[in-house]
Amino acid sequence: MNIVILTGAGISAESGLGTFRDDDGLWAKYPIEQVATPEGFQNNPALVHDFYNARRANCAGSAPNPAHTALARLEQQFQGEVLIVTQNVDDLHERAGSRAVWHMHGRLNHAKCQSCDHTWPAPAQMQPDDPCPNCRAKTTRPDVVWFGEMPYFMEDIYARLHSADLFVSIGTSGNVYPAAGFVEQASRAGAATLELNLEPSLGASTFAQCRTGPASTLVPEWVNGLLR
Template structure:
């Protein structure tokens, strides 16, 4: 029987690479009003502030590297290419740079811009949005390809469809503030959680939990997945 595994990651996966998260002490929420830079209202009020914010995030992304946790996830995907589904709330490209294939970015992808005129999405790497034009229609009305508060996340459809067929859910480095990972775990046959801490007592809903950094948990999770696939 074919077994399906979902690995769903959040900001905790990339933290060891040096990317600032919103919720950590000293994180982006202490530097920015999240609704000013990550919402449709904020973008409508001051689009340049939002676009410049994501320019800064791209510049920061160019200066960091994938960590061991990204590399282990990439190796799991390589070993089980048709059975392991990689979804992330992160907008960085560190999984891809670690060699991971077919990553689904639930909230968009930082190296990309989207044309407001024709909807075309194109990659600019770590460059600024300034002076960029759409590669399809040549419009200069372009924006970040990130899902903001107040917008629908198209990839959520894929997430919920996959949740219907998976046999093992693995959640790495996400607090559950955006996605109801506790409900996902309750409805999954087996589940594994890895978070640095558990202030909301989410771990009790999972079959197994590793409350530790992703870098130290991923070797154990890889063994868990191997054991699950071979059982």
């Protein structure tokens, strides 16, 4: 049995990492178009680096919650394949023990060179004049996918959706494409579909089953039932 799991901001919210809609979170203090677009970075790289330095510090001070640890346990104990495709740029899945994790929106703890595409572990604080360790160009940026850019691993993700027996969406809003269309891809390929979310997403009606509640409660319950 092959399981593909999509995770979004809702799974990390209980670890203290805010979502786009939080009224008092980091996103409320920075206009998205200024800190999460290529144009914003071109116009004010210092502002963008300040924002991601703050996000990196926030992430470093957070810890995986029971939802993350339950998914790691599923990967370790399930008699089948488990793949996590995450929209999150934090490393909480890995810190919980998951190994099969694809970050479709990049990784907050990595840097990328705009000149040569080289990536490397990011320092806690990045600055606009940081040189690339590969080509020495001062064109380094966070290795995250911004609005208007193509997410990572898309061809591989669609291939895994087409071979999945079960597709599970956890903590996603259901309104950000292409991830919002994954359930339809999996369903057309014959997979069972399940949504675990704090409240029904915009795409909840496209899932065969939906369960609502905090991820730290729902995910361990679902994993326990599957492993039994």
